[in-house]
Amino acid sequence: xxxxxxxxxxxxxxxxxxxxxxxxxxxxxxxxxxxxxxxxxxxxxxxxxxxxxxxxxxxxxxxxxxxxxxxxxxxxxxxxxxxxxxxxxxxxxxxxxxxxxxxxxxxxxxxxxxxxxxxxxxxxxxxxxxxxxxxxxxxxxxxxxxxxxxxxxxxxxxxxxxxxxxxxxxxxxxxxxxxxxxxxxxxxxxxxxxxxxxxxxxxxxxxxxxxxxxxxxxxxxxxxxxxxxxxxxxxxxxxxxxxxxxxxxxxxxxxxxxxxxxxxxxxxxxxxxxxxxxxxxxxxxxxxxxxxxxxxxxxxxxxxxxxxxxxxxxxxxxxxxxxxxxxxxxxxxxxxxxxxxxxxxxxxxxxxxxxxxxxxx
Amino acid sequence: xxxxxxxxxxxxxxxxxxxxxxxxxxxxxxxxxxxxxxxxxxxxxxxxxxxxxxxxxxxxxxxxxxxxxxxxxxxxxxxxxxxxxxxxxxxxxxxxxxxxxxxxxxxxxxxxxxxxxxxxxxxx
Numbered sequence: 001x002x003x004x005x006x007x008x009x010x011x012x013x014x015x016x017x018x019x020x021x022x023x024x025x026x027x028x029x030x031x032x033x034x035x036x037x038x039x040x041x042x043x044x045x046x047x048x049x050x051x052x053x054x055x056x057x058x059x060x061x062x063x064x065x066x067x068x069x070x071x072x073x074x075x076x077x078x079x080x081x082x083x084x085x086x087x088x089x090x091x092x093x094x095x096x097x098x099x100x101x102x103x104x105x106x107x108x109x110x111x112x113x114x115x116x117x118x119x120x121x122x123x124x125x126x127x128x129x130x131x132x133x134x135x136x137x138x139x140x141x142x143x144x145x146x147x148x149x150x151x152x153x154x155x156x157x158x159x160x161x162x163x164x165x166x167x168x169x170x171x172x173x174x175x176x177x178x179x180x181x182x183x184x185x186x187x188x189x190x191x192x193x194x195x196x197x198x199x200x201x202x203x204x205x206x207x208x209x210x211x212x213x214x215x216x217x218x219x220x221x222x223x224x225x226x227x228x229x230x231x232x233x234x235x236x237x238x239x240x241x242x243x244x245x246x247x248x249x250x251x252x253x254x255x256x257x258x259x260x261x262x263x264x265x266x267x268x269x270x271x272x273x274x275x276x277x278x279x280x281x282x283x284x285x286x287x288x289x290x291x292x293x294x295x296x297x298x299x300x301x302x303x304x305x306x307x308x309x310x311x312x313x314x315x316x317x318x319x320x321x322x323x324x325x326x327x328x329x330x331x332x333x334x335x336x337x338x339x340x341x342x343x344x345x346x347x348x349x350x351x352x353x354x355x356x357x358x359x360x361x
Numbered sequence: 362x363x364x365x366x367x368x369x370x371x372x373x374x375x376x377x378x379x380x381x382x383x384x385x386x387x388x389x390x391x392x393x394x395x396x397x398x399x400x401x402x403x404x405x406x407x408x409x410x411x412x413x414x415x416x417x418x419x420x421x422x423x424x425x426x427x428x429x430x431x432x433x434x435x436x437x438x439x440x441x442x443x444x445x446x447x448x449x450x451x452x453x454x455x456x457x458x459x460x461x462x463x464x465x466x467x468x469x470x471x472x473x474x475x476x477x478x479x480x481x482x483x484x485x
Binding site: 034223288290311319 | 400421
């Protein structure tokens, strides 16, 4: 509402306004938090049919040159070198202390790597990556590309592709050349589509004209990813949190956990060998009252952790949350108290995802 | 139907006889979005104008609801506990929050509908 002049806009800004999007500042961009249908309807529609999300605020970049994968591996414990052409993977960028600088997606496009990083972190990630590159490897930010996510069970029939989960390829949609990956941030099957900014609006209009595709804002994106148990950088992950604490050990390659040749490896290795003091867990409050981020978690009157993301899960039909608790209290079913407005709200540790993933594996 | 009065905190007040019924405005419910939970005050509680006495939670955020007038809570709308979406669908009807027996005349700063709509327009 304030200082809108200083906000950046995406190539779909005019379309959002035409669709009645309620624009809010997010990571320096003016973004639609919802459209007239509202967060609840948009969320449920995405799980039932298909939602279209503008995620053009995210950072896209290419890494080109001999040794690009090995260079990136200095900063991440993901196995980038083993990634086959046409495949994408989730990874973490780490700092010297083994803390998470960002979470990101990396794809092997054959002659180059394609990276997608968080909007709020791209100004940190890209210089960091650049700082470790040998002379033959170049980082190219793709500022002239938009990113559109099309998510939901209807997507596979609306936009048929040969892609399997985490596959990526140059394809044509509605006559427009795009780079599409079968991935997303909702727990549903779907595509994430990188397109030239000049053609983004035409592509979005073509997708929205397909039966059952609803424009979906950041509000539903957040409730969908929370039900799917997926982390939001800045809420659930930060530079003081290790991959082991964040329960993201699965994102580290086996080879990488033998060689320990990435930044922060000493801490990560210590956390794996000797255990961690706190762990990221799922939490289900009893009743209907949501517990939001920064809510203190108590057990027998002592603070043992904090909620990092929390809200109401429209598909679960109940409040859901994730947060960090002391390792001794991290087992599923453990009873906790969430301190919401000075009152103890009973809750239990619960397995994630809260809503089952429906990826096309 | 008695004319509604409005507060700057986006509550409406309908005074009928000795009791004022209070809820949140259509503008407020629209700004909040889908309501999923409401925490209501205890009947019998004595409240002061401006005091936060209820909480309304939407999918995206929690907001306080203030007592627009001073007095005693006589009744709360228990239908909201099981069906908080009434606040979105009928904000000035079956989505009411609580009733207060005022301890004096209504405050002068409550607005009529025209003044409230003009106030909302200034919020951009």
